[in-house]
Amino acid sequence: MNSIELIKRFSDVNGVSGFEDEVAQLAKEIIGNDYPVCEDKIRNLYINNIEKEKRTKPVVMLDAHSDEVGFMVQSIEPNGLLKFIALGGWSNQQIPAHKVRVLNRDGEYVEGIISSIPPHFTSKADAGKVTDMKDMFIDVGTTSYEETVNDFKIGVGAPVVPDVICTYNEKSRMFLGKAFDDRVGCAVIVDVMKELKDKELDVTLTGVLSTQEEEGCRGAVVATQKVMPDVAIVLEGPPADDNFRGAYRSQGALRKGAQVRHIDPTMIANPRLVRFIQKIAMENNIKIQETVRESGGTNASKIHLENGGIPTIVIGIPVRYTHSHYGFISYDDYIETVKLVKAIAENITKDIIDSF
Template identity: 30%
Template sequence: MTESNPQNSVLPSVMKHLQALVEATGPSGSEEDVVQLVVKAARPHADTLDVDAFGNVIAVRHAAQADARRCVISAHMDEVGFRVYKIGGDGFLRLEKLGGLDDRILPAQRVWIRTDSGERLLGVIGTKSAHLLGDADRANIVPYASLYVDLGARSRQEVLDMGVAVGDPVGFVGSLTELGRQTGRYTAHALDDRAGCAVLLTLLERFHETPPPVTLVLVFSVQEEVGLRGVSALARHIQADVALALDMTAADDTPEFSGPHLQLGAGPTVKMMDASTQAHPAIRRGLLGAARKRGVAIQREVLKGIGTDAGALQYLGQGVPTGAISVVNRYTHSPVEVLDSRDLEGAVALLEGFLHDLPDLDLRFVALDETGSD
């Protein structure tokens, strides 16, 4: 593999991984099925592969030189979802949220309930029939605590007989599907951040035959959606010279907004800041320089209402230069998230270019005048 390898060759790999990953049900703390898929895909291309006690998957591809820099890149495997909170005597399930879900979109959604045996059972989040709505119903948002899942059961015992128990994970139903015809734009639940995982798996494949220019530590993390918990545990002992998060970010290019900040199809974003991170200036310079050098379209991201694994990775050791790349996503944290495949291609190209430049990148926060003169 050489640095000039054309980026358009990566799309089949990214989409293949993404298709498989979004089929799994893996709300925060219940990512086991996603872990299995990631391990199977990463193992043939990694020098070492481990799953830690938290559930994070760590795949390492060594550089040819033992003293090469180390770069950690993290994408999270978990999705927003629920756990079964209560099984009613009438056979309806009550839910507890996992992650930032919008109560407005929850009624009338199809969901999977995953039992301890690994079986997935289909349910629907109930909603009043249109014929039975009153004026108050039409004006109000039903809070999630009042919602229920209809599993088709007639009693609590029927639910128990199906193998459902309090605490079982619940996730949205969906498959990766192209919108329209030949648009290159795809919808699914859990694109956040299975798309990031798919990009990392493709990046790892790119270095199958030739070692990367730096030692690459790819982290597929757990429990990001409930407070960056998986990678926070990992950050206490992992060592690196540079850290990046690869996640999704919210598009505002739909009719509800004017003057969009982030648009589908305009390229991956280079994070400037968000609620969890102020990107290190050396990483910003490195990512922007890699994009310019290779003609990769990018967007600059400033979004206070979001956080990524970078918020925990920045504390590696005594602190390391940290930044983030995002793929723009419409309708985040919903069952119908939408991305543009061109942005996935761009993310692979940007990461690969950054890694090739990293051995010579000045990682200092600022270049100081070492002469001591005023």
């Protein structure tokens, strides 16, 4: 499977927070017999994790979260509409009038649409106002509670995912799809580990597709305690900013390469690790862009505090319109990120890690 198909398949698969099973299954199918894989009870997927007492080399953990933002059914109205809550962070203005898929009790996805009020019934005073999510509903095309529950077999607690199919434009080399935060990181891990399978490294690479990042980075806590890495690289799909900031202020631009994060409110990157990555990028002519974030957070927030403090870095592929139904990413940024992570793995040693 080439990288383009890999990205598309990871984007298309369903997996909101707490319901990441399809993502793990896809990753296992792609990894095949290249590495041993296992899962834990929070549904983290581990690729090539070696028990601590059997290790002969330092461990570099590649982490990407497998969940995507979505919704969950909270209750069902007498007219069959679904009241819902958010899984992950959403802006109210991005939610209405989009298609979704609701998982029913038979394990089948039912098409629906997030309700919006037609302009014919909107007063001039309310025109242009953004509806609060608590006043929105999901409509699956039923007209009664009984039809929704008995015929469509939808119940309270059902996960809801955006109904989007990923496409790739060969001319622009852009993907348009859902869940790039953070399925693009999952794809990077699989690509890197498959490409380095027969490479003799001075470290052991362990890949983790961690769960429930969008609901508090929960899977990463469990995963880090299990893997106990010496260094962690968190692969992310961070928000792009080049569509609303000028060239000199933008630090998450499409086609500008892998994004290396110095800081966000939840973690300051290990500066010695940052300098090592800058050096690797320069020596290998890999395009990177550096960011100082005033908001946001990733699994790195939990990982870097475990095991006495783990040198951790966030490397991202910028996503336009992340945390919405649709997003754009650049294939060129993906390629630069894969090159960067491979170069780090090929050049890092125990002595270098000790210097961090």
